[in-house]
Amino acid sequence: MQEDVRRHMNRHLTSEVGISLAEFSILSALRVTPDRPMRVYELIDTLRWEKTRIIHQISRMVRRGLVERQASPEDGRGTNIALTVEGRAVIDEALPLHVLHVRRLFFDVLAPQQLDTLAVMSEAVLENLQSESFEE
Template identity: 35%
Template structure:
């Protein structure tokens, strides 16, 4: 472990960038999550699960794959899926390909809910981030996101 006198501290510009990013993330996440809850009654994780399933082949994904895509433990995902099942948004099925594990499948109700929620969610994302930036800033944000994601989680 590095000792305090050996720590490569952030310079003032790096510190402002870091703190600005943290504040930006909190503000945008909070406002978009609030809008989502008010507009559709969904939580961020509900929306993430439904959108992942709506974009997947056959509207299904293995439970473990879904957990991995959301950076969650399989246990946490299992509990969340159970709550979504109780609301009729998804169902669990035995994996048709190999009979091992479970797949999470989007129900007709889940598809209806995500299709209804998506336009309002996009409007919130636009209102709280995208429309506040120039085309050049959006391109820069995309480049920054790609760089950081690729270095933290390289594609295999």
Template identity: 40%
Template sequence: MKQRVPRMNDQESAAWLGLTATLQLLPAALDRQLQRDSGLTHFEFVVLSRLQLSPEPTMRMTALAEATVATLPRLSHVCGRLEKRGLIERSPCPEDRRATNVRLTSEGRRELIHSVPGHIATVRRLVIDALTPEQLDALAEIMGTINTRLASEPTDP
């Protein structure tokens, strides 16, 4: 039996359509800037950033996939591209032969550091500078609420 779901009112619809438009437009804009300035996609930038911020010099692929909210196949494909460019290195995990470790190379660190100023400038131009301090506080609160709910969703289909 199909469950009946109430229709969205005008306020709910406007909020939802605004969010979905942002979810489409913002990643594309971030990709354009990063590709133009450093040849990275936004997801590659996120992968390199997570490795840079890791307290250990290496991360297991499974931990990196969780940190970047990616599937292992997607992450493996992206890591293959980053490895070919010399930005990361992958190696078998000594503690678990089934696992793979990933490490940011010196070249990867340099590329990430080079790409950060342009990325921050783009984020400021497109998002941060468009909002008042009160709106930024509201956005942070809203995103925290949504992300908490998303994190608690079951991952099984």
């Protein structure tokens, strides 16, 4: 189900606003902090992606003009990632469409009791991940 939903969401975003689900994830994370760019490690923590995945995705997005790299004023070695004007316009268009799509996929087809059950199940799995040493 997870892969089917991800593939469906990716197709929807691509056809509606011309961005992938991965691009949407990064743009929406950056949109949460509109007054400042984010460090790469903040994106890694927020999205829970591997560093190489973030770096490659950001490189593609820089080429597309959606984000830009900026030298960190606090640390010359660090890199900040910021939305471009085009990236902000794309995510501002994508967010309400994405919310409606998620509502149609999940909230419109699941009863409140089913959503509560899903939340309880998700919390149990997340607690198990935190208590076990699944990290490599």
